[in-house]
Amino acid sequence: MKYKIIVITLCVFIAISCSPTKEEEQGVFPYEIHQAKLENGLNVVTVPYNSPGLASFYIVVRAGSRNEIEPGKTGFAHFFEHMMFRGTEKYSKEQYSEALKAIGAAANANTWWDRTVYHMTGNAGMLDKMFELESDRFMNLKYSEADFKVEAGAVKGEYTKNYSSPYMKLYEKTYNTAFTEHTYSHTTIGFWEDVVDMPNQYEYSLEFFNRFYRPEYCTIIVVGDVTPDKVDALAKEYFGSWEHGSYTQEIPKEPEQTETRYAHVQEKNFPPVLGLNYKDPAFSVENKDMAVLDVIGSIAFSEKSPIYKKLVVDERKVRQLDAGGLDMVDPGLWSVDAVLVNPDDMTEIKNEIEGVLEKLKTEPVDSADLAQAISHIKYNYAMDIDSPDAIANSLSWYTWLTGDPASVNKAYARYDNITPEDVMDVAKRYFVPQHLTVSTISADEEYVEPETLKTDM
Amino acid sequence: MKKLVYIFLISFSINALAQEVVELPMESNKVVVKLAFKNGSVTDPVGKEGLTNLTAALLSESGSDTYTKSEIDNLLYPMAASYGTFTDKEMTTITFQVHKDFADQFYEIIRSVLLHPSFAEQDFERVKSNTLVNITEVIKASSDEEFSKMALEEQLYAGTRYAHMKVGTADGIKAITRDDVVNQYKAYFTRNNVIIGIAGNYSQDFLSKIKTDINSLPDTQPDIPVVETPAMPDGIQVELVPKPNNLGTAIYTGYPLAINRASEDWAAMMVVNSYLGEHRKSYSKLYQLIREQRSMNYGDYTYIEWYQSGGSNQLPLTGFPRSQNYFAIWIRPVQTAYSLKSQYSELKDIETGQAQFALRMALNEIERVKNEGLTQEEFELTRQFLRSYTKLYIQTPDKQLGFLLDSKFYGLNNYISELDIALSKLTLAEVNAAAAKYLQTDNMYVTMITDKGEAEALKNSLLTNKVSPMSYSNVVRESLPEEVFNLDEEVEGLRINIKNVKVIPPEDLFID
Numbered sequence: 001m002k003y004k005i006i007v008i009t010l011c012v013f014i015a016i017s018c019s020p021t022k023e024e025e026q027g028v029f030p031y032e033i034h035q036a037k038l039e040n041g042l043n044v045v046t047v048p049y050n051s052p053g054l055a056s057f058y059i060v061v062r063a064g065s066r067n068e069i070e071p072g073k074t075g076f077a078h079f080f081e082h083m084m085f086r087g088t089e090k091y092s093k094e095q096y097s098e099a100l101k102a103i104g105a106a107a108n109a110n111t112w113w114d115r116t117v118y119h120m121t122g123n124a125g126m127l128d129k130m131f132e133l134e135s136d137r138f139m140n141l142k143y144s145e146a147d148f149k150v151e152a153g154a155v156k157g158e159y160t161k162n163y164s165s166p167y168m169k170l171y172e173k174t175y176n177t178a179f180t181e182h183t184y185s186h187t188t189i190g191f192w193e194d195v196v197d198m199p200n201q202y203e204y205s206l207e208f209f210n211r212f213y214r215p216e217y218c219t220i221i222v223v224g225d226v227t228p229d230k231v232d233a234l235a236k237e238y239f240g241s242w243e244h245g246s247y248t249q250e251i252p253k254e255p256e257q258t259e260t261r262y263a264h265v266q267e268k269n270f271p272p273v274l275g276l277n278y279k280d281p282a283f284s285v286e287n288k289d290m291a292v293l294d295v296i297g298s299i300a301f302s303e304k305s306p307i308y309k310k311l312v313v314d315e316r317k318v319r320q321l322d323a324g325g326l327d328m329v330d331p332g333l334w335s336v337d338a339v340l341v342n343p344d345d346m347t348e349i350k351n352e353i354e355g356v357l358e359k360l361k362t363e364p365v366d367s368a369d370l371a372q373a374i375s376h377i378k379y380n381y382a383m384d385i386d387s388p389d390a391i392a393n394s395l396s397w398y399t400w401l402t403g404d405p406a407s408v409n410k411a412y413a414r415y416d417n418i419t420p421e422d423v424m425d426v427a428k429r430y431f432v433p434q435h436l437t438v439s440t441i442s443a444d445e446e447y448v449e450p451e452t453l454k455t456d457m
Numbered sequence: 458m459k460k461l462v463y464i465f466l467i468s469f470s471i472n473a474l475a476q477e478v479v480e481l482p483m484e485s486n487k488v489v490v491k492l493a494f495k496n497g498s499v500t501d502p503v504g505k506e507g508l509t510n511l512t513a514a515l516l517s518e519s520g521s522d523t524y525t526k527s528e529i530d531n532l533l534y535p536m537a538a539s540y541g542t543f544t545d546k547e548m549t550t551i552t553f554q555v556h557k558d559f560a561d562q563f564y565e566i567i568r569s570v571l572l573h574p575s576f577a578e579q580d581f582e583r584v585k586s587n588t589l590v591n592i593t594e595v596i597k598a599s600s601d602e603e604f605s606k607m608a609l610e611e612q613l614y615a616g617t618r619y620a621h622m623k624v625g626t627a628d629g630i631k632a633i634t635r636d637d638v639v640n641q642y643k644a645y646f647t648r649n650n651v652i653i654g655i656a657g658n659y660s661q662d663f664l665s666k667i668k669t670d671i672n673s674l675p676d677t678q679p680d681i682p683v684v685e686t687p688a689m690p691d692g693i694q695v696e697l698v699p700k701p702n703n704l705g706t707a708i709y710t711g712y713p714l715a716i717n718r719a720s721e722d723w724a725a726m727m728v729v730n731s732y733l734g735e736h737r738k739s740y741s742k743l744y745q746l747i748r749e750q751r752s753m754n755y756g757d758y759t760y761i762e763w764y765q766s767g768g769s770n771q772l773p774l775t776g777f778p779r780s781q782n783y784f785a786i787w788i789r790p791v792q793t794a795y796s797l798k799s800q801y802s803e804l805k806d807i808e809t810g811q812a813q814f815a816l817r818m819a820l821n822e823i824e825r826v827k828n829e830g831l832t833q834e835e836f837e838l839t840r841q842f843l844r845s846y847t848k849l850y851i852q853t854p855d856k857q858l859g860f861l862l863d864s865k866f867y868g869l870n871n872y873i874s875e876l877d878i879a880l881s882k883l884t885l886a887e888v889n890a891a892a893a894k895y896l897q898t899d900n901m902y903v904t905m906i907t908d909k910g911e912a913e914a915l916k917n918s919l920l921t922n923k924v925s926p927m928s929y930s931n932v933v934r935e936s937l938p939e940e941v942f943n944l945d946e947e948v949e950g951l952r953i954n955i956k957n958v959k960v961i962p963p964e965d966l967f968i969d
Contacts, residue, residue: 030486050484054852085739093749097740101838104845106771108737121852123845146936153752153933160705161755161768161790164601164906196800199932269964270598271590303530313527316583319590341586372535379537379556383487387852 027409028378031391034228035406036235040244042215044235045395045405046228049388055124055224056388059134060399061116062219063212065188066329069249070204072197075155075190078111079198080208082151084118085109086143088136093147099133106389111188114329115400121389124225128234135238138213149199159195166267166441174277177263178333178437182254214245219399224388251330254279261437268443271319272343275439276353278430280334283327283401290327291414292426293334297323298373299365299423300356301336307356311338317345327401333437334430343442347450350438360427364420374415381412476648476668479861481656481854488560489854490667491654492551492571493776493862496645498625499546499618499684505633506969507625511588512641513542513549519580521569526580529566538563544623545763545777547684548866549646552776554855557658564663568670574642581635589630592622597963601707601790601906602768604698608966609709609785609904612696617685619781621967628969648674650681654862656854684780687713692956695903695919698963699912705754705790706812706908706915710819711783712901714761718778719867724879725891726761732831732839733823734759734786737771740842742822743786750941752933753791753811757819760785772850775859778866784895786823791815792928793908801930808914812905813925817951820898827896830889844880847873899954916958924950 034046064077087093100107105122120130143151162168172187179185189195220239222231257279281289301308301323311318318338325334336353340346385391395405440447501508517540520526533540538555551571555563597604607622614620621629653671655664689712716722735741736758739749743757758767762782765774793810831839851857851873864872907915918925926949929937 051852054849097745098838101738101740101842104842106846106849108771121849146938149932149936150750150752154748154755157705157748157754157756157789157791160792160796161600161602161707163704164700164707164790165599167599199930199936267598269594271594302534304527304534309527309530313579313583316579316586319587375535376537379535379559383537383554383556386485386487386854389852 028381028412029385029408030382033395033406036228036232038215038236038240040215040240040242042235042239042242043219043403044232045219045221045399046226046231047221047223047391047395048226048228049224049391051224051388053124053225054121054388055127055222055226056119056121056392057127057130057134058221058392058396059118059138060219060221060396061118061212062114062217062400062403064111064113064115065186065190066114066183066251067212067249068183068186068190069251072194073201073204074186074194075188075198076201076204076208077116078188078190079152079155080205081109081111081116081118082154083143083148083205084137084141086141086147086151088140089142090136090140091133093143096133096137099129103129103133105130113184113188113326113332115396117396119389119392127222127226127230131234131238135242138218139239139242141209141213145202148202148205152195152198155189155198156195159189159192162189166265166270167273170263170265170273170275170439170441173263173265174275174437174439175333177261178257178277178279179254181252182330183251184254184328184330184332211245211247214247215239215242216244219403219405221392221395221399221405223392223395254331257435260433262447263437263439264447265441266443266445267441270441272340272346273337273439273441274340274346274349275335275337276350277333277335277437277439278432279331279435280325280430282330285402285407285410285414288414288418288422289426289430290325291411292418292422293325293430294377295370295373295415295418296360296423296427297325297334298376299369300360307352311349311352317341318349327397329401343444346440346442346447350449357427357431361424361431365423367420370418370420370423374418377415378412476671477652477865478664478668479652479654479858479865480664481654481858481861482659483657483854485557485657485854487554487556487854488655488657488659488663489552489554489858491858491862492671493652493654493865494549494551494646495547495650495681495866496549496679497545497547498621498623499682500645500679501618501621501625501629502637504629505637506621506629507588507592507623508629508633508637508641509549509645510544510623510625511584511630511633512638512646513544513551514584514588515576515580515638516551516570516574516642516646517542518584519577520575522573522575523569524566525575526577529570532566533563536563540567543776546619546623546779548776548778550776550859550862552855560659560663564666568666572670572673576635576638576642578635581638585630585633588624589627592624592630592967593627596622597966600768601700601703601705602709602787603766604963605707605709605904605906606787608696608698608906609711609902611966612694612902612904613711613713613783614687614781617687618682619684619687626967626969643675644677645679646674647677647679648672649676650679652862652865654858656858686715686781689713690900690902692899692954693901693903695905695955695958697912697916697958697960698904698906698966699909699960700906700963701909702795703793703906703908704796706793706810707790707906708788708812708816708903709785710816710901710903711785712897714782714784714895716895717762717780717782717867718872718876719869722891722895724876724883725888726895727843727876727880728831728836728839728883728888729826729892729896730759730761731843732835733826736760736764736767736773742826743819746822747788747815747818751818751927751937753815755789757789758787760787775856775863778863786819788815788819794911794914795908797928797930803931804928807928809911809918809925810908811928812907812915813918814927814949816903817925817948817953820953821948821951823896824898826892827898828893830892831885833885836885836888840880840883844877847876912960916960919955919958922952922955
C-alpha cells in the first residue's frame with residue numbers, strides 16, 4: 001500500500017514540476033533553459049526565474065585538477081583561480097576590488113576535480129557591469145610576476161587550514177592510493193611540495209591561462225530576473241571578440257586496479273574512521289550505472305537501511321554511516337564511510353558492510369525500497385533549486401560533466417527505469433575486492449587487516 | 458537593488474491564541490516551518506552544560522509515543538523532507554522543510570514528535586555519546602579555526618552562562634540523565650516561549666493545525682536567566698593551545714561589545730566592520746594587509762556578532778540571535794616555525810612563526826581606523842556595498858523566515874529592511890564616531906591554536922613584546938614593494954598590551 005502511494009505521488013510531482021511546453025523537454029528541471037552559442041564557441045545559458053531584482057551570473061571553466069597532467073604542477077587550476085582576482089590592464093587589482101565591492105554582489109570562485117566555477121549573485125540591474133568585469137579578466141588577465149609569487153602564499157594558507165583536519169589528510173591519501181596514473185591521484189589543492197614551489201611557476205601560469213581560459217572551455221550561465229535576449233546581447237557585446245583556443249590534452253588513463261589497497265592516517269584522540277572506496281564509472285547520461293550506485297547508497301546505507309538501524313541505532317557501534325559517489329568526468333570512487341565507536345570493531349564493521357554489498361549481488365532489492373529511493377533523490381533535487389544561485393549552481397554541474405546544462409533532465413531520467421536486476425548487475429561489477437581501497441583513521445601506526453577475516457568476494 | 462523589495466515577502470504577525478506567528482506565503486514548491494524557542498545553552502542548569510542542545514537534538518533523533526526513530530526514518534525517507542534542530546546561546550530553532558505534495562502527510566508524523574517525544578533510552582545514550590566525543594575529540598582535531606573560536610568564547614565569557622559551548626562541556630554531558638532531558642523539554646519547550654514561522658506554499662488549514670498543536674505544548678512559564686554582561690579583560694590575555702606538528706597558528710580574538718542589531722550605533726558599526734574585515738571579502742583592509750600584500754594566510758576578517766560556521770558559509774545563517782556580542786578578529790592560520798623551517802633553508806633558525814607579527818599587523822590597522830576613521834569615499838563605497846549585499850542574506854524562503862524570526866528576538870520587525878533604512882541615513886561622522894567609541898586594542902582575549910614546538914618561545918616573545926620581524930621566504934621577499942617593508946618595520950616592534958599568556962593543552966579545554 002505504501003508503495004502505491006509513493007508511485008502515485010511521484011507521478012503527480014513530475015507532472016506539476018514541468019512547465020516547458022514541449023513534451024520532449026519535460027523532466028525534473030522545472031524552468032526553461034535557453035542556450036545560444038557565440039561564433040567563437042562560447043555557450044551562453046539563460047534561465048529566467050521569478051526573483052525580482054536578483055540574478056546569478058556563473059562562468060564554468062571545464063578545467064580543474066583533473067587537467068593538471070604535468071609533474072610538479074598539481075594544484076595549479078586552483079592556484080590559477082586565485083590569480084583571476086589579480087587585475088587586468090584596464091583594472092588594477094585594487095581597482096578590480098573596488099569595482100567588485102561597488103556591485104555589492106556575493107562573488108567568489110572555487111575549483112574542483114573537473115572544473116573551475118566563478119560566480120556572482122547580485123542586483124540584476126548590474127548585469128551589464130558583471131559582464132564587463134568578467135569579460136575583461138577572462139580575456140585580458142594581466143598580473144605581475146611579483147603578484148604571482150605573493151598570491152602563492154594564500155594557497156599555502158588554504159592548504160594549512162585544511163590540513164589540520166584528519167579527514168582532509170585521509171581524503172588526500174585515499175585518492176593518492178586509489179589512483180596511480182590518472183590525475184585524480186592528487187586532490188584539487190595539490191601536493192604540499194608543489195604548493196610550496198608555486199611561486200616559481202610564473203611562466204607556466206601564463207601557459208595555463210592560454211590553454212583553458214578560452215571560449216570553447218567555458219560556459220556562461222545567468223539565472224534570475226533576466227531575459228535571454230538581454231543576456232545573449234551582453235554576451236555578444238562583451239565576449240564576442242574572445243578568441244577560440246587550440247589546446248587539447250590526453251588525460252592519463254588509470255590502469256585497472258588488481259588488488260585491495262590501503263590508505264591509513266594515524267590520529268590519536270579522534271573517533272576511528274573506516275571507508276570502503278570502490279572504483280566507480282565516469283558520469284554519463286547514456287549509462288545508468290552511476291544512477292544505480294546512487295540508488296544503492298540510498299537503499300543499502302541510508303537511515304532507513306537495515307545496517308544503519310543495526311549498527312547505528314540498535315547496537316551503537318557506529319556513530320555515522322553513509323555511502324555515495326561523486327559524479328565525475330572520469331571514473332572516480334564510490335564509498336561507504338563509517339565513524340566507529342570502538343577501534344576494535346574495525347574489522348567486524350568492515351565485514352558487515354561487505355556483507356551488505358555481497359547480498360546486493362545475489363538478492364534482488366525490494367521494488368518498494370527502490371521506488372522510495374528514487375522518490376527521495378528526485379524530491380531532494382526539486383526542493384534544492386529555490387534561488388537563482390541554487391539553480392545556476394545546479395546547472396553548472398551538468399555543464400562541466402557533459403557540456404550541456406539541459407542534460408540535467410536526462411541525468412534524472414536515468415533513475416526512472418532502474419530495476420532490481422540493474423542493482424544486482426551493478427553490484428556484481430563494481431563491488432569487487434580488486435577495485436577496493438580501504439581508508440582508515442585510528443590511533444594505530446597502520447591498519448592491519450587480520451588475514452583470516454579478509455573477505456573473499 | 459531597490460527592486461529587490463521582496464514582492465512575495467509579505468510579513469505579518471497574527472495574535473491568535475496568544476501565539477506569535479510570522480507568515481511568509483509565497484510561490485514555491487515547498488513549505489518551510491521554523492519553531493523558534495527562546496531557550497538555549499543559557500538555560501542549561503549548572504553542572505548539566507549541554508542539556509538544552511541535547512534535548513533539542515533528541516527531538517529530531519528519537520521517536521514519539523506513536524513511532525520509533527526507525528519508523529520515522531522509513532516514513533520520511535521518500536519525501537526527502539528535512540527535519541532538524543539548532544541550538545545556540547539564547548534560541549533553539551526546529552526547522553522542517555517539505556515538498557508541498559507531502560506537507561500534510563509529513564506533519565502528521567512530526568507533530569507526534571513535537572508533542573509527545575519518546576526520548577527513548579537508546580537514542581538518548583547514542584546522541585549523548587556522540588556529543589561527548591564531539592566535545593572531547595572532534596572539535597579539537599577537525600578544524601583549528603573552529604577550535605580557536607570555541608576556546609575564545611570560553612575565555613571571554615568565563616563566569617557567565619555564555620561561557621560553555623552550546624553542545625556543552627565534557628563533565629556537563631556526562632552528568633545528564635534521560636530524566637533531565639524530559640524535564641528540560643517540559644520546562645523550556647513550552648507554548649509560552651515559542652514563535653511559529655512559516656514560509657512557502659501552505660494552506661491556512663495547515664497553519665491552523667500547527668497553531669493548535671503548539672498551543673498544547675506545556676503551559677510552563679520558562680525561567681530564562683538574565684544573561685550577564687562579560688567584563689572587559691585587563692589588558693590582552695592570550696591563550697596558546699599547542700598541538701604536535703602543526704603547520705599553522707589559528708588566531709581568534711575578542712572583547713565585549715555593548716551593542717546588538719537593535720542598537721542605535723549598529724548600522725555605523727556594520728560599516729566600520731565591513732570596511733575593516735567583511736567576512737570572506739577581498740576588499741576589506743585586514744585581508745589586503747595580511748593576505749593580499751604579504752601572502753601570510755587565506756584570509757582575515759572582523760565581526761561584531763557571532764558568525765556561524767564561517768569557514769563553510771559565505772553568507773550568514775540564522776538562528777543564533779544573541780544579547781551579548783563581542784568584537785572579533787579572525788586571522789586564518791599563518792605559518793608556524795615548524796612549517797617554515799621545513800620549506801625554506803633561509804628560515805632555518807627561526808624560533809617562532811608568523812603569529813605574533815600577524816596579530817600586531819591586525820591591531821595596528823584597527824588602531825589606525827579607530828583614530829583616523831574612514832574617508833568620505835571609503836564610507837560611501839562601503840555603505841553602497843552593504844546596502845546591496847545585506848539583501849543577499851535572504852535569497853531563499855528558509856533564510857527570509859530565519860532573519861524575520863531573529864528580528865523578533867531583538868524587538869525588530871524586519872532587520873534587513875530596517876538596516877537598509879538606517880544605512881541610508883548614516884553620515885561619515887556617525888561612522889567614525891562609532892569607530893572611535895567601539896574599537897580598541899588595549900584589552901582583549903586572544904586564542905592561538907599553534908605548534909607544540911613553538912608554544913613556549915611564542916609565549917615569551919608575546920610577554921616581552923619582543924620584536925617579531927615578518928619571516929618572508931626569499932622568493933616572496935624579492936617580490937614585495939618598499940612600502941610593505943616600511944609598514945613591516947613600524948609593526949614588528951609595535952608594543953601591545955599583553956598582560957598574560959597561558960599555555961593550555963587541548964585536553965584541558967571544554968571539561969567543565
